[in-house]
Amino acid sequence: MKQLATDVDLSDFSAWLRAQGVEHRIAEEGGQQVLWLAEPEHAEAVLNALDQYLNRPAVRAAVKETRHSPVFVGGRWQPSPGHAPVVLAVVIVAALLAWATGLGRSQLSAWLMFVDPQQFGWATMDQRLAALSQTLTSGELWRLVTPAFLHFSWTHIIFNAVMLWFLGSQVEWFDGKGRLLALFLVTAVVSNGLQFVVSGPLFGGLSGVVYGALGYCWLSQQRRARFQFPPALILFAVGWMVVGFTPLPALLGMGPMANEAHLGGLLAGLTMALLVAPPKKSPA
Incomplete structure (x- = not known):
C-alpha cells in the first residue's frame, strides 16, 4: 500500500503496471490516493519503480511514451515490420543465406566465413593471424561481418532472429537506423574477430x-530510460554465456558454442553504450 496526494496523476504508471502483469487498484481514501497491490511480494519493486516515476522526468516520459506510442500495444513492445525495416532486412538476409548455404553445408559457406578454411591453415594463433592478414590484404573485407549471417540449424536462426527483432527493433525505433547499423557492424566485427582469433573460422550466427x-540496451537504458525488456534478461544471458564456457553444453549434446562471439558482442555493445550518448529525443 502507498498513499499519495490526489493531485498526482498515476494513470500512465497504472497502465504500465498492468502491462507488467502487476495486479493493483488505485482508490481514494481519506483525501489520499492509495495504491493497493494484489501480491505483497511485488511491493518493493513497485515502490522503487514508483519512486523513479515520480522523481525522474526521463522515466516518467518513457512510461508515458510506452502507453501512447504506436509501437506499444497494451503497454508492451509490439512493433510492425514498418517500424524496424533495417532489423527486418538483416533477419531476412540471414534466413535466405541459411537456406542458400544449406545451413552451412554448401560451398557458399566458405565464401562467408571469416577466412576461407580451404585456403589457409588455422590450427595455431600464428596461422590464424597470417590467414586474416592475407584475407584483408586481398580486399575480402566483407568477411569481417558475414559470419554473422551463417547459421547451422533452423533452431539457431529462429532464436537469434526473435531476439534480434525484440532488441534491435527498439534500438532502431528509439535511437535511429544509423545507430542500429553502427551497433550491428561494430558488434559483428568484434564478436566475429574474437571468435576467429580463439577458435578459427568454423563458426557463425547472429548471437x-x-x-x-x-x-547496449541494458547500459544505455541507465542513461535514458526508453527500452522495454525484462530486467532478468541480462542476468539470464550472462549466465548462459558463463555456462557456455563450461563442459556442460557438450555433456548435454548441444555441440560447440561460439562463446567468444557472445563475450565479444556483449563487450562491444556495452562499450558503445558508454561512448555514445543516447539521443535526447527518439528520431523515429
Missing part, C-alpha cells in the same frame, strides 16, 4: 550481435 544489442 554476437544479439549479445551486443542486449548489452
Whole structure:
C-alpha cells in the first residue's frame, strides 16, 4: 500500500503496471490516493519503480511514451515490420543465406566465413593471424561481418532472429537506423574477430550481435530510460554465456558454442553504450 496526494496523476504508471502483469487498484481514501497491490511480494519493486516515476522526468516520459506510442500495444513492445525495416532486412538476409548455404553445408559457406578454411591453415594463433592478414590484404573485407549471417540449424536462426527483432527493433525505433547499423557492424566485427582469433573460422550466427544489442540496451537504458525488456534478461544471458564456457553444453549434446562471439558482442555493445550518448529525443 502507498498513499499519495490526489493531485498526482498515476494513470500512465497504472497502465504500465498492468502491462507488467502487476495486479493493483488505485482508490481514494481519506483525501489520499492509495495504491493497493494484489501480491505483497511485488511491493518493493513497485515502490522503487514508483519512486523513479515520480522523481525522474526521463522515466516518467518513457512510461508515458510506452502507453501512447504506436509501437506499444497494451503497454508492451509490439512493433510492425514498418517500424524496424533495417532489423527486418538483416533477419531476412540471414534466413535466405541459411537456406542458400544449406545451413552451412554448401560451398557458399566458405565464401562467408571469416577466412576461407580451404585456403589457409588455422590450427595455431600464428596461422590464424597470417590467414586474416592475407584475407584483408586481398580486399575480402566483407568477411569481417558475414559470419554473422551463417547459421547451422533452423533452431539457431529462429532464436537469434526473435531476439534480434525484440532488441534491435527498439534500438532502431528509439535511437535511429544509423545507430542500429553502427551497433550491428561494430558488434559483428568484434564478436566475429574474437571468435576467429580463439577458435578459427568454423563458426557463425547472429548471437554476437544479439549479445551486443542486449548489452547496449541494458547500459544505455541507465542513461535514458526508453527500452522495454525484462530486467532478468541480462542476468539470464550472462549466465548462459558463463555456462557456455563450461563442459556442460557438450555433456548435454548441444555441440560447440561460439562463446567468444557472445563475450565479444556483449563487450562491444556495452562499450558503445558508454561512448555514445543516447539521443535526447527518439528520431523515429
